[in-house]
Amino acid sequence: MIKPTNPESYALITWTDSLQFKACFLSFAAQVKGFVGGCRPIIRIDGAHLSGYYKGVMLTAVAIDGNKEIFVLAYEIVDTESIDSWTYFFRNLRSLFAQYESQKEDWTFISDRMRGVESALFEVFPRATRRICCQHLYSNCKAAGWSGATFHKMFWIAANAYNEYVFEKAMSKIKDFDAAAYDYLKNVEEQWSVHMLDRTVCCDHNTTNFVESFNAITKANRDMPVLTLLEAGGGEFEVRDGHVKFPVTLGNIACGCGKWQGSEIPCKHGLKVIYNQRLDPRDFVSPFYKGLLTNSLMETTSTP
Incomplete structure (x- = not known):
């Protein structure tokens, strides 16, 4: 389709x-x-x-x-x-x-x-x-036992460094903190520090x-x-009625057939969508009808 x-x-x-x-x-x-x-x-x-x-x-x-x-x-x-x-x-x-x-x-x-x-x-x-993604890279470091406020600060200084000098200075501090952490980060083959990124891409995001x-x-x-997952979005649907397709929008309470807008009671196309989405039809009826429906229901239940 x-x-x-x-x-x-x-x-x-x-x-x-x-x-x-x-x-x-x-x-x-x-x-x-x-x-x-x-x-x-x-x-x-x-x-x-x-x-x-x-x-x-x-x-x-x-x-x-x-x-x-x-x-x-x-x-x-x-x-x-x-x-x-x-x-x-x-x-x-x-x-x-x-x-x-x-x-x-x-x-x-x-x-x-x-x-x-x-x-x-x-x-x-x-x-x-x-x-x-540096956030995931940092999570891997934490899982390996390298964490705490000091390491967190040094890691993100290295990750967000725009030049090699700041990066190497932060990495030097990480090496003093834990040589194994330094070796791990040095061996990461993917780009992760901002200074490593290709400038022609014009994007400094590393997460x-x-x-x-x-x-x-x-x-x-x-x-x-x-199928429903791929069709979900914005409350907009399409309902087939014979050889005709009608657009239905729940948010605007509207159907391509026009009946819903005219009466403010869901038409048969609107009802198909409402039931398909496991919603309550009463939520899509004009408040005027709700009052009448409530009174009618009270009269029915009070009848002997």
Whole structure:
């Protein structure tokens, strides 16, 4: 449905040999056009677990626009987070860019050290640059036993250093604090300190806060079945009635058939959406009717 209703969008669904759902990848035309045409060449990637009956993982690619605001590029639903699922994700990203005649291969990706990301990324984008989220890097340090106010301060001075002098000075203090911590950080192959970052990318971010903010927004819907999850958003729905499709908007209490707006009682299309979303129809009825319905109910219950 996405392809005929949103021309030039990229949508792919994959099935197993036994015709069971395996994965899907989606990016609407406006998303990729906006990214290729106006966003900096850095992509934040992350995975968020689905909490519904069938479980699964939602992989997301998020960029930032010129106003430093979240710009969602693409998302994918897979059964589990693995090398195969991330490879599927990156291959679709590559095909997505090729569809819009973007020959760029040296994209910058930033993420935490998720399972399967590194090998999958460089298999599909061998010229890519990878940044590591400093917040996750610091969490790894804490897990290894390097923590406390002193280490915390030195770590973030090194992470946010805009020049090599400040970075090396902070690292020297970390070495005096704990040589093992110094060796660990020195051996991190990904970019993590600001002074290491490619200036041509024009982005000094060294955390994945943007994509995690997007994941936080979707948390309330991640217990839904896959189809419902992908359709959720903004209270806008589409209901088929025979050969006609009617747009229904819960927030505005409106349906394309016009009946709901005219009577302020949900039409049959609105009711389908209300019940589908497990909501109470009485919340979408005009207060005038609620008074009449209450009086009518009282009269019925008082009748012998």
